[in-house]
Amino acid sequence: MNCKNAEELIADRELGLLEGGQVNELEQHLSECADCRKLADEYAFAAEALKESRADTVPPALADEVLAKAGKIHGKQSKIFRLAVPAVAAAAVLLAVVLSPVFFSKDSSDMTTLQVLEAYAEDFEAIGMEDGIGDYDTGFRYEDFGVSDTLTTYINQ
Amino acid sequence: MKGIDQDSAKKFHDGDFEALRNVIERYQGSVFGIGLKLLGSVDDAKDFSQDVFLHAYEKRDRYDPERPFEPWFFKLAMNLGRQKLRNRREIPGSDNMPVEVIEETACKGVLEGERKERVRHALTTLKPIYRECLALRFEADLKLHEIAEVLGISPETVKTRLRRGLMAFKESYTKAGDYSELQKC
Numbered sequence: 001m002n003c004k005n006a007e008e009l010i011a012d013r014e015l016g017l018l019e020g021g022q023v024n025e026l027e028q029h030l031s032e033c034a035d036c037r038k039l040a041d042e043y044a045f046a047a048e049a050l051k052e053s054r055a056d057t058v059p060p061a062l063a064d065e066v067l068a069k070a071g072k073i074h075g076k077q078s079k080i081f082r083l084a085v086p087a088v089a090a091a092a093v094l095l096a097v098v099l100s101p102v103f104f105s106k107d108s109s110d111m112t113t114l115q116v117l118e119a120y121a122e123d124f125e126a127i128g129m130e131d132g133i134g135d136y137d138t139g140f141r142y143e144d145f146g147v148s149d150t151l152t153t154y155i156n157q
Numbered sequence: 158m159k160g161i162d163q164d165s166a167k168k169f170h171d172g173d174f175e176a177l178r179n180v181i182e183r184y185q186g187s188v189f190g191i192g193l194k195l196l197g198s199v200d201d202a203k204d205f206s207q208d209v210f211l212h213a214y215e216k217r218d219r220y221d222p223e224r225p226f227e228p229w230f231f232k233l234a235m236n237l238g239r240q241k242l243r244n245r246r247e248i249p250g251s252d253n254m255p256v257e258v259i260e261e262t263a264c265k266g267v268l269e270g271e272r273k274e275r276v277r278h279a280l281t282t283l284k285p286i287y288r289e290c291l292a293l294r295f296e297a298d299l300k301l302h303e304i305a306e307v308l309g310i311s312p313e314t315v316k317t318r319l320r321r322g323l324m325a326f327k328e329s330y331t332k333a334g335d336y337s338e339l340q341k342c
Contacts, residue, residue: 011320011327015294017301046327050295053276058189059203063181066210070177 001029006036013040014047160184166226170217180230181210188234190296195238195288197281205241209234228306231297235289235307242285279329287322290315 001009009026012018018026030037111119161169161176161183168176188209192202213220213233220229280288293299293307304319305312 007324008320011323012316015319015323017316017319042331043323043327046330047323049272049276049330050291050323050326053194053273054186054190054296058185058206059199062185062189062203062206063178066181066207067174067178069207069211070214071174 001025003029003033003036003039006030006033007039010036010040010043014043160225160227163222163226166220167222169214169226170220170222172217177210177214180213180226184230185210187297191234191238191289191292193277194280194292194296195285196241197277201241205238208237212237227297227299228303231293231299231303231307232309235293238289239285276330279326282329283322283325287318287325290318291322291326294319 006026006029009018009022009029012022013026030040161179165176165179169180185206188206189202192205192209193199196202196205213230216233220226280291283291289308290304293304299307301312301315301319304315308315
C-alpha cells in the first residue's frame with residue numbers, strides 16, 4: 001500500500017466506511033509510516049470537529065414558529081374545504097334537479113328531438129314548473145336566433 | 158437513523174397536525190444542522206429549517222405513505238438547500254465567510270461556539286456536492302445507501318464524495334498554523 005491509498009483508507013475510517021480486510025491493511029501501513037500517522041491524526045481531529053459541530057441545540061422558537069405558520073396553512077385549507085364542499089354539493093343538487101327529466105323520466109336514446117322536448121315539458125309539469133314552460137312556449141321565437149321563416153315553418157310542422 | 162414510525166408518517170401525509178409536530182420535534186435538530194453545514198449561518202439555517210417543514214407540510218400529498226419517510230423528507234430538504242445556494246449564486250469553493258482569527262492568548266479559552274463557527278467556515282469552502290454529503294452523514298446520520306437515495310446518485314458516488322469532502326474539509330480546517338493552535342485548545 002502506498003501513502004495515497006492509505007490516505008483514502010484513513011478518510012474512509014473516519015467516515016465509518018472502512019471494510020473488514022482494509023482495517024488490518026491500514027494498521028500495517030500506519031505502523032510503518034510516520035507521515036501517514038500524522039495524517040491520520042489530522043483526519044481524526046477534523047472528523048471529530050465535524051461530529052462535535054452537530055446542531056445539538058436549535059433556536060428555541062423554531063418549532064413554535066413553524067407550527068404557527070403551518071397552522072395558518074392548515075386553517076386556510078380547512079376553510080377552503082368547509083366552503084367548497086357545501087358549494088359543490090349545492091351545485092350538484094341543482095344540476096340533478098334540472099337534468100333529472102333527461103336522465104330519469106324516459107329513455108331518450110331512440111326519441112326524436114320533438115319527443116325529447118315533449119318529455120321535458122311533461123316532466124316540468126310533473127315537478128310544478130308548467131308556468132315556466134308556458135313562458136317558454138310564448139316567449140321563444142326561432143327568428144330571434146337567425147332561423148329563416150321557411151325553416152321555422154318546416155320545424156313547426 | 159431512527160426516524161418517525163410509519164403510522165406517524167401516514168398521519169402526516171393525511172394532514173394530521175399532531176403528526177407534523179412529531180416530525181418537527183424529531184427532525185428539527187438534523188434539519189437545522191444540515192442548514193448550518195450547507196449555508197453557514199444560524200439565521201440562514203433557521204430560515205432553511207422553517208422552509209423545509211412548511212414545504213414538506215404543503216407538499217405532503219406527494220409523499221407515498223407506503224414508503225419510508227426519511228428519503229422523501231431529506232430529498233425535499235436537500236432540494237431546498239440547493240435552491241438557496243443557487244439563489245445566493247454561490248460559487249463552489251468561494252471564500253464568502255469572514256475568517257475568524259483565534260488570538261493566541263485566547264487559545265485556552267476558545268469557546269465551543271467558536272470551534273463550531275470555524276467548522277462552518279471550513280465547510281463553506283467546500284463544493285456544495287461535498288457539503289451536502291457530509292451534512293447528511295454527520296447531521297442526519299444517514300447511511301451510504303440512504304444518502305444515495307436522497308441525492309439520486311449511486312452509493313459509490315456518495316462514498317467518493319464523502320471521502321473527497323472529508324479530505325477537503327481536513328485541508329481547510331487544519332490549514333497551516335491552525336491545526337497546532339486548535340489542538341492545544
